Amino acid sequence: MAVIKKKKDKALPAVNTSALPDIVFMLLFFFMVATVMREVDLKVSVNKPQATEIQKLERKSLVTYIYAGSPRQKYQDKFGKTPRIQLNDAFASIDDLQPFVIQEREAKAEEDRPMMTMSIKADKSVKMGLISDIKLELRKAQAYKINYSSLQPKNAEALYSSDN
Amino acid sequence: MARNKRAIPEINAGSMADIAFLLLIFYLVTTTMDTDKGINRKLPPIDDELVQDPPPIKERNIFTVLVNSNDQLLVEEEYLEISELRAKAMEFIDNNGDGSCEYCQGYGVGTSSDNPDKAVISLQNDRGTSYGMYVKVQNELVAAYEDLRERYAEEEYGRSYRGMDPEEDKEIIKEIKNAYQQKISEAEPLNIGG
Numbered sequence: 001m002a003v004i005k006k007k008k009d010k011a012l013p014a015v016n017t018s019a020l021p022d023i024v025f026m027l028l029f030f031f032m033v034a035t036v037m038r039e040v041d042l043k044v045s046v047n048k049p050q051a052t053e054i055q056k057l058e059r060k061s062l063v064t065y066i067y068a069g070s071p072r073q074k075y076q077d078k079f080g081k082t083p084r085i086q087l088n089d090a091f092a093s094i095d096d097l098q099p100f101v102i103q104e105r106e107a108k109a110e111e112d113r114p115m116m117t118m119s120i121k122a123d124k125s126v127k128m129g130l131i132s133d134i135k136l137e138l139r140k141a142q143a144y145k146i147n148y149s150s151l152q153p154k155n156a157e158a159l160y161s162s163d164n
Numbered sequence: 165m166a167r168n169k170r171a172i173p174e175i176n177a178g179s180m181a182d183i184a185f186l187l188l189i190f191y192l193v194t195t196t197m198d199t200d201k202g203i204n205r206k207l208p209p210i211d212d213e214l215v216q217d218p219p220p221i222k223e224r225n226i227f228t229v230l231v232n233s234n235d236q237l238l239v240e241e242e243y244l245e246i247s248e249l250r251a252k253a254m255e256f257i258d259n260n261g262d263g264s265c266e267y268c269q270g271y272g273v274g275t276s277s278d279n280p281d282k283a284v285i286s287l288q289n290d291r292g293t294s295y296g297m298y299v300k301v302q303n304e305l306v307a308a309y310e311d312l313r314e315r316y317a318e319e320e321y322g323r324s325y326r327g328m329d330p331e332e333d334k335e336i337i338k339e340i341k342n343a344y345q346q347k348i349s350e351a352e353p354l355n356i357g358g
Contacts, residue, residue, distance in 0.1 A: 021177065024184040031191035049296040051303035053310055054201040063200065068295075119202060124296025128289050131298070132353045139207050148299050149202040160247040 044069035044086050049124040051150035062115050064104045068130055069123035083126045094133050101141035121149040203302055225277050227256045227285045231301055233292025246300055253308035257283045267316055280344050288351040305348055312344045
C-alpha cells in the first residue's frame, strides 16, 4: 500500500472537468433567456436622452422602433450629417413612415394591433422639427401609443446640468 | 453481469462542452443587454370635427410651457430653469382655486388652477428645440403628476404609489390616477428660430 501511495503523490492528477459542461450550459441558458436578438444594424448614432419617469416596454413583439439621428461616420460621405430617420435596416424619408407603420401593423396578430407601441429612439441633439414630423405621420397612420426611449440617469442631479 | 456487457456503451460526452461553448459564444455575440425603457405618451388623434369648436378653458386653468430654439423655458410668461419646473407645475396642479379638491394642499391662489381635474398643462416647443430638452421637459411634467400621486397614495393608503403592483393594486392605481389625471396638451410646434 505504501508503494502505491508514493506513486500517486508524484504524478499530478488531471483536473476533473466533468462539471464543465454543466457550468457552460448554465451560462448558456442564462444568455438564451436574457438575450434579445440584435434586430437592426444601426446606421444613425443614437445617444438617448435621460429621464427619470420611465417605464419598461413590456412586450417586445408589440414594439416597433423608429430611429432618428445623424448618420454614423462611415455613412457620412454618402448621406451627410443632417439627422435622418432609420426604419429597419435602411435610411428612410418621412414619407416612408406611414406605409411602414401600416405594414408593421398588418404583420401583427389582430388582437395585438391596438396595443402596438412605436418606440422613438432619437438622439438628444436631434431638433424637434424632425420629431414633430414623425409624430404627425404617426398620428396620420393612427399609431397613437408612443414611447420616447430614454436612459435612467445615474443620479437625478445630472438631469439638470446643461451638457445633457 | 453478462447482461451489462452487452448493454449499449456510454455515449462520449467529452465534446458536449465544445458544443455548449459554441452556442454560448453565439449568444454572447448576438445578445444586447439594453433594456428598453422610456416615457410613454399618447398622441392625440387627428380629428377635424373636434377642432372646430373646442370647449372654452379658462385662462387660469392653463399652465403654458414654451421652449424656444435655444432650449430656454418660458413658463407662465416667466423665464424658468428646468430644475424649477417640477415644483412650479405641482403648485399649479395642486392649487385648488375653487376649493372642490379635498386632498389638495395648494394655496388656492385665484390666478392659478381651479382643481386638478380642470388644470391643463399646455406645452409648445419650437422646431429648433433639441429632442433632449423636449424629453427633459416632458419628464419633469410627468414627474410633477407622479409626485402628486405619490403623496396622495401615502396619505390615503399609507403606501408608496411607485411601489405598487400593476396587477394586484389595479383598483387603487386607477383611483389614484383619477385623483390626479395627467392632462398635458401639446400644441403644434412653432417655427421661429429654426
